Amino acid sequence: MKLTDAEKAMLAGESGLPVKWAIEHQLQVGRMFDAKDMVKVSQAHMMADPESLGEAGVSFTEKLSADGARVCIPMLTDPRGVDLNHYEPIGQTENMAELERRFISACKKMGIMMTNTCINYQTIMPPVFGDHVAFGDTGVVIYSNSVCGARSNFEGGPSALAAGLTGRTPRYGLHLDAFRQSTKRFLIKHQPVDLMDWGILGATIGRMSGSYWEVPVIEGIEMSPTSDQLKHFGAAMASYGSTPLFHILGITPECHKLEDVSGETLEKITVTAEDLSVTKQPFRALGENVDVVVFAAPQLSLIEMGQLSSLCKGKVRAEQTDLIVCTSAQVFSDAEAMGYVEIIKDFGGRVLVGTCFYQQYAREIGEANGWTKLLSNSAKIVNILGGYGYQPALASMAACVASAEKGVIVK
DSSP states (O other), rough: OOOOOHHHHTTTTTOOHHHHHHHHHHHHHHTTOOOOOOOOOOEEEEEHHHHHHHHHHHHHHHHHHHOOOOSEEEEEOOOOOTTSSSGGGGTTTHHHHHHHHHHHHHHHHHOOOOOOSSSSHSSSSOOOOOBOEEEOSHOOOOHIIIIIBBBBBOOHHHHHHHHHHSSEEEEOOOSGGGGGSSEEEEEOSSOOSHHHHHHHHHHHHHHHHSSSSOOOEEEOSSSSOOOHHHHHHHHHHHHHOOOOOOOOOSSSSSSSSSSTTOOTOOOOOEEEEEHHHHHHHGOOOOTOOSSEEEEEEEEEHHHHHHHHHHHHHTTOOTTTTTEEEEEEEOOOOOOOOTTTTHHHHTTTTTTESSGGGGGGGGHHHHHHOOOOEESSSSSSHHHHHHHGGGGGOOHHHHHHHHHHTTTBBOO
16 A cells, blocks of 8 residues: 555554554555545544443553543544443443443543544534544444435444544555446335334345445435435445435435436346335334333434433323433433423433443343243334344334334224
């Protein structure tokens, strides 16, 4: 890889051992993907929940911090694994909390902003068109690439941290024009309505795409989607297909016409109502008892918090059914001011701040609370949680609240 004089100095250790580690790591990644050089990035976003890090990852972060590591660009964090104000009531342990505290302390010393969110594109420094960034969370990456027109690959935790320390990342993949051109063309025949529908559509296209390097271009959407609809669409697509970028004809910024993304000669793949039904089928559970209803993955926006509170107002959940809501600290403060949080709590729900359900020791808290049957309106989370000992089911937000109220899954 070609390095600038500044990058050569980093490699020589002139900026300290942490930066030397960071650029050595980036060179290994860049060589693996045949990157020619590095590209400067304006911000970074790191996935690093304590369940994934473990003792080894937290100790490594602490050592970097002790060695003088300091980020040189704005750097944000993904949801944490523990809401330190609300961990014991959901069955998390003091050991889990202490691991979280240690990691937070190390990050703060490095100048990392503990935003603890997977919806930074809705709340904090949304990237702009053409902006090169180093983002980690798959939902953050696909939204930023597709809806904002920014440029990022999926950056693992160490790679995102390295970018924060050097201010750059290897120039490969979606940082290059060639890899942003469409490779598969989809025609939508059944229009999504609610957030669950958008998630199912994203999941279906993700499965049909089937590879990180495939870029779907989508025709046939007859409405202008909201930010939350595109959020669920992209998060599910990334979860089911490892897809980091999509184009929607006439909607996303790089695809005013098919020719903009080399899509005009691609064969059309039709997505029908039957295709969507096949995606949803494993998550149907009408009439079954439900242990926990979860709204997360992605964290809820202020708009979603308002919609949820309207559905919860004046009602109370069934005694045997818990309701968990995950949002960011930025949204929580506004939702609290609007009275949304109080309404959800009056319903019997728990509002967790700065976490996401599947990243907060989901298996352990499920076992601690006796949760097996789980219901959500997120196509992403039901795809993940089957691997954590749950039997997940999928429904609209309204049906989720009604199910929590009755204790059984309803339409």
